[in-house]
Amino acid sequence: MPEGSESKPAAPGPEGRPPPAPAGRNLLFLREEELRLAQDLLFFGYRDFTAGADAILAELGMGRAHHRVLHFVGRRPGITVGELLGILGITKQSLGRVLTPLVEQGYVAQSTGRADRRQRLLSLTPKGEALERRLFERQREWVMRAYREAGPAAVEGFRRVMRGLMGPEARAQLERLERASPRGADTTHLARTG
Amino acid sequence: MPEGSESKPAAPGPEGRPPPAPAGRNLLFLREEELRLAQDLLFFGYRDFTAGADAILAELGMGRAHHRVLHFVGRRPGITVGELLGILGITKQSLGRVLTPLVEQGYVAQSTGRADRRQRLLSLTPKGEALERRLFERQREWVMRAYREAGPAAVEGFRRVMRGLMGPEARAQLERLERASPRGADTTHLARTG
DNA sequence: CCGGTTTGGTCAGCAATATTGACACATTTT
DNA sequence: AAAATGTGTCAATATTGCTGACCAAACCGG
Numbered sequence: 001m002p003e004g005s006e007s008k009p010a011a012p013g014p015e016g017r018p019p020p021a022p023a024g025r026n027l028l029f030l031r032e033e034e035l036r037l038a039q040d041l042l043f044f045g046y047r048d049f050t051a052g053a054d055a056i057l058a059e060l061g062m063g064r065a066h067h068r069v070l071h072f073v074g075r076r077p078g079i080t081v082g083e084l085l086g087i088l089g090i091t092k093q094s095l096g097r098v099l100t101p102l103v104e105q106g107y108v109a110q111s112t113g114r115a116d117r118r119q120r121l122l123s124l125t126p127k128g129e130a131l132e133r134r135l136f137e138r139q140r141e142w143v144m145r146a147y148r149e150a151g152p153a154a155v156e157g158f159r160r161v162m163r164g165l166m167g168p169e170a171r172a173q174l175e176r177l178e179r180a181s182p183r184g185a186d187t188t189h190l191a192r193t194g
Numbered sequence: 195m196p197e198g199s200e201s202k203p204a205a206p207g208p209e210g211r212p213p214p215a216p217a218g219r220n221l222l223f224l225r226e227e228e229l230r231l232a233q234d235l236l237f238f239g240y241r242d243f244t245a246g247a248d249a250i251l252a253e254l255g256m257g258r259a260h261h262r263v264l265h266f267v268g269r270r271p272g273i274t275v276g277e278l279l280g281i282l283g284i285t286k287q288s289l290g291r292v293l294t295p296l297v298e299q300g301y302v303a304q305s306t307g308r309a310d311r312r313q314r315l316l317s318l319t320p321k322g323e324a325l326e327r328r329l330f331e332r333q334r335e336w337v338m339r340a341y342r343e344a345g346p347a348a349v350e351g352f353r354r355v356m357r358g359l360m361g362p363e364a365r366a367q368l369e370r371l372e373r374a375s376p377r378g379a380d381t382t383h384l385a386r387t388g
Numbered sequence: 389c390c391g392g393t394t395t396g397g398t399c400a401g402c403a404a405t406a407t408t409g410a411c412a413c414a415t416t417t418t
Numbered sequence: 419a420a421a422a423t424g425t426g427t428c429a430a431t432a433t434t435g436c437t438g439a440c441c442a443a444a445c446c447g448g
Binding site: 032036037038039040041042047049068075136145147150151153154156157158159160161162163166167171174178 | 226230239241340351352359
Binding site for chain 1: 394395396397398399
């Protein structure tokens with residue numbers, strides 16, 4: 001379980017400690033309604049964000065878990081099973097149930113680790129890349145619409161808040177992912193105006 | 195093909211800034227990496243956002259579905275089963291499996307609709323309100339931390355993007371929820387007739 | 389080389405959340 | 419009276435997660 005016990009940071013945010021001011025407009029007085037809205041937004045937004053990819057996956061008899069594997073393997077080719085487990089935050093058995101079929105059906109390739117030969121380095125086959133890309137494109141359109149409607153400043157705010165919603169472990173993992181940042185190089189075929 | 199491959203948006207940390215926007219063109223060319231980041235953020239962020247409440251629920255032998263029912267019933271007391279189904283986007287049977295125990299255990303009260311006596315109007319009992327509040331408080335801390343770290347402008351952006359990620363149906367539902375305003379504020383239309 | 393640890397695979401069993409389809413019942417509408 | 423609606427419930431199934439146990443291969447320190 002990803003923590004949940006993280007206590008309030010003594011380190012003040014950009015706002016610092018709000019003084020016991022008259023107008024309770026500051027963030028410490030986050031009103032209840034404001035936070036209930038956040039709950040609603042996250043519920044509806046996440047649900048609809050995943051809906052498009054879910055539909056594609058369903059056609060192939062797959063689920064969201066398969067997508068997550070494709071996504072993170074594609075994001076970090078050569079990832080080991082253990083690392084993937086850490087990122088997904090699930091057990092080996094749960095992962096095995098989706099990973100094994102993906103390998104058998106030729107979406108994911110395994111290769112023996114060069115440094116440590118116990119490791120299975122995972123990567124996407126062309127078939128796997130094609131599926132991952134298809135799923136990605138579907139979500140891209142969805143996110144793109146939201147980003148365009150909201151504007152660049154809102155996008156940056158969105159990112160900051162989402163990052164804040166992550167626990168320390170997830171933040172570390174995200175950093176690792178960003179550093180690895182694999183396929184940023186060959187995206188020529190989607191640089192079109194879509 | 196032009197670009198798409200480089201000019202990475204300099205991995206935005208908490209201090210990151212929106213990519214230099216010369217024209218609206220750059221939102222149309224939303225780069226792949228930018229959108230992969232969105233996928234990651236949503237995955238990790240949503241997971242950790244729900245982790246706290248999940249822990250409480252697990253102690254009570256409940257799951258996330260129970261929380262959603264408590265949340266939306268609390269948000270809109272007097273809601274009918276059918277409306278709840280529409281909001282949650284699940285089937286009657288799936289709802290029944292969590293709703294029935296919640297009623298039996300005294301978290302949710304049912305009352306016959308005054309206009310249409312077929313309807314069961316749902317509301318939280320004091321016990322249900324207490325649990326919902328406990329769950330809410332846990333998430334509030336979490337969201338509050340993220341909001342505080344991100345700052346008010348970012349929060350506004352977050353909301354705009356999340357709203358954009360919602361489909362039309364969800365937007366309509368959210369509007370209805372906001373209009374119905376929660377908890378006693380403006381719920382006259384549900385005069386309880388026992 | 390031995391023995392302990394790490395990495396990964398697999399099996400058995402269980403639980404939560406979702407699905408579809410069918411049926412029943414009370415009530416409202418036509 | 420008949421049709422439609424709102425709700426409850428049954429049986430069967432799928433997906434995704436869990437725990438615990440056990441095994442095999444490979445690595446590492448002495």
